[in-house]
Amino acid sequence: MDNLMIKVDRVSKQYRLGQIGGTTLREELQRKAAKLLKKEDPTKKIGEKDYEFGETFMALEDVSFEVKKGERLAIIGHNGAGKSTLLKLLSRVTAPSTGGIGLNGRIASMLEVGTGFHPELTGRENVYMNGAILGMTKKEIDKKIDDIIEFSEVRQFIDTPVKRYSSGMFVKLAFSVAAHLDAEIMLMDEVLAVGDMAFQTKCLNKMNDLAKNEGKTILYVSHNMNTVRKLCNRAMVLEHGRVVFNGSVEEGIACYLKDDEDASLHFDFDNAKRPYGGIGDKFRALSLDFLDGRTQFKYNEPIVSRFKFKTECPFKAVRLRAEAYYFDGTEIGNYETDSFEVDSAGEHILNISFMPDILPIGQYYLIINIYEVDLMNNHKVLDQPSQRIPFEIYEDDPTGIRWNHEYMGHVRMGKIKVSDTSF
Amino acid sequence: MKEITTQLNGFKTRITAHHRLFDLHLKETFSYRDLIFLFVKRDFVSKYKQTVLGPAWALIQPLLTTVVYTLVFGGLAGLTTADIEGDYIIPGFLFYLSGSICWSYFSGTLLATSGTFLNNSAVMGKVYYPRLVTPISTALAHMISFGIQFAMLVVAWIIYAIIGGTSLAVTPWLLLLPLVVLQMMILSTGFGIIISSITTKYRDLQMLVSFGLQLWQYATPIAYGLTLVSTSETFSKYMFLYQLNPMTPIVTTFRYAMFGFGYFDLTYYLISWAVTIVVFIVGLVLFSRIERTFMDTI
Helix, strand or coil: CCCEEEEEEEEEEEEECCCCCCCCHHHHHHHHHHHHCCCCCCCCCCCCCCCCCCCEEEEEEEEEEEEECCCEEEEECCCCCCHHHHHHHHCCCCCCCEEEEEECCCEEEECCCCCCCCCCCEHHHHHHHHHHHCCCCHHHHHHHHHHHHHHHCCHHHCCCEHHHCCHHHHHHHHHHHHHCCCCCEEEEECCCCCCCHHHHHHHHHHHHHHHHHCCCEEEEECCCHHHHHHHCCEEEEEECCEEEEEECHHHHHHHHHHCCCCCCCEEECCCCCCCCCECHHHEEEEEEEECCCCCEEECCCCEEEEEEEEECCCEEEEEEEEEEEECCCCEEEEEECCCEEECCCEEEEEEEEECCCCCCCEEEEEEEEEEEECCCCCEEEEECCCCCEEEEEEECCCCCCCCCHHHHCCCCCCCCCCCCCCC | CCCCCCCCCCCCEEEECCCCCCCCCHHHHHHCHHHHHHHHHHHHHHHHCCCCCHHHHHHHHHHHHHHHHHHHHHHHCCCCCCCCCCCCCCCHHHHHHHHHHHHHHHHHHHHHHCCHHHHCHHHHCCCCCCCCHHHHHHHHHHHHHHHHHHHHHHHHHHHHHHHCCCCCCCCHHHHHHHHHHHHHHHHHHHHHHHHHHHHCCCCHHHHHHHHHHHHHHHCCCCCCCCHHHHCCCCCHHHHHHHHHCCHHHHHHHHHHHHHCCCCCCHHHHHHHHHHHHHHHHHHHHHHHHHCCCHHHHC
């Protein structure tokens, strides 16, 4: 009991769906009229489910867990699993529907840093303001203001209104305030995905330091398994609002990766944007499916997928290019097919596979690009849907060192052969 | 959903599904007093940032209002400025100025606090701090403007006293002034947080507020003296109802204390206080109830 910091006792959170709100009266009436005529709701967005008024949705269901002092708990799960709802309940933004939460010590939430910054106030004034919103007193901030400014790297601009700041500076300052809170419990919702890479590493090291040396209790929500591995010593996996795993980090990550029924395996290009054009209906990419039923791969497993497209005329020499990007948008390189011939009009299927062995652990996405090559070796884009196809590499070459994308880039270029040794 | 009895003994903070009626977090709110102070500063500073005249705007508004009232209600319409019948002289300018600064504080605070949840949902959706901090600091920030305006009133008062020919006097009733101002603050905040709580679900009320405040002003002796009602053949029998408007005794008492003569009735004044306290407590209870889950419905 002494060192129990958080106890979540059978907590559920219920949301009401299809309730009024976020609509105008006109939409409301259109909807009612459509319902009377038994037509499809004209205001409904594509892919949106049809919820009846008063229907409910359990964002969290019967969640119980405990966190001891100094523990660094990762909360992982797919989108919509209830992670953010859980953090909202813990940070007291909203109250649970049933059950209760006990906290021993002050809680600092770093959900989206920088909310509560006022554009007209200077950096320094905003530090005080933000600190106070997060529960610090003026005295406490006075003591820490120098550390905060130092850490934020914006000392030069500290007495300038923050509306003149670049977004990077803004975020750095906001994170610094949050990182210097005297709270015993820290809630973080992927705040580390802020600022430039160097600053991200700095934040991560700071969090590590807080947890390991100052004994702070950390709850960390992330999709980035790398940071989870670095920061946490326990993991909890949420799925559809329930706790499905609570234990060691590695097992938790494995459990999360196995459970990918929510991760999209099918990518529809029909409604995708095509900012760079194409040749229209003559050649149209339709879809891409991951065939192994998952989007996480080891470095030495081929990524097998099926590409569907539709043509209105034959094409002599077509190539498919998969542009690979790191999740933050850094271009890595291209995977390409040889030229192939499309001899007829109609729907076609192309089974493709490639080895991601040069990609270190991390999250990536592909963008598909189909083009035609003529005799003069000129390229002509046939179709280029901007739909991102995310996937993750979760295991490196075991003989390699753990990859740090910031310092080491995004490509594992392979081993260097040593042909002769003489010592 | 079925009830669950939780075992959370020994924890410093307990977050439960059920809310006790008078769990108002007042102690916690007090511990955030630095934040209140910073909010007040922010509200006041950011209001006048990038304006040439700065806080002088706090003076210009009531000044122009007073001039217009003096011309329209005093000059053109010739409405009385007397709160009681009798033989004394009250300068129209002082009368309208005192009334309009009271009303502008009351309506300004009420209007601003009535948007507490709606206007701050971005911050409140991310971090917890006692929500009551926001309306309290709003009321205090408006108090600064009121203070500036009040200083102007005092200056005008002194000028009139020096010129002479008026019945202005300093009396022990002056001591009542802080109490009246405090009451005004509590009342406007009370109404404000009630409206703020209801508007999290029904936005209609927000439409009504600014409009309603305009109408309310006509039911309060701001632009005319109390005798307009009390001596009217048609309306004098509704005097009791008129006095139930909690702002009526506040405004008349404010003038009574300020000018040293006028109308004061202890019964009505106490009723007004009773209404103020009831409104404020209802507001607090409603507010603390809504603040727990308003993010789900806003």
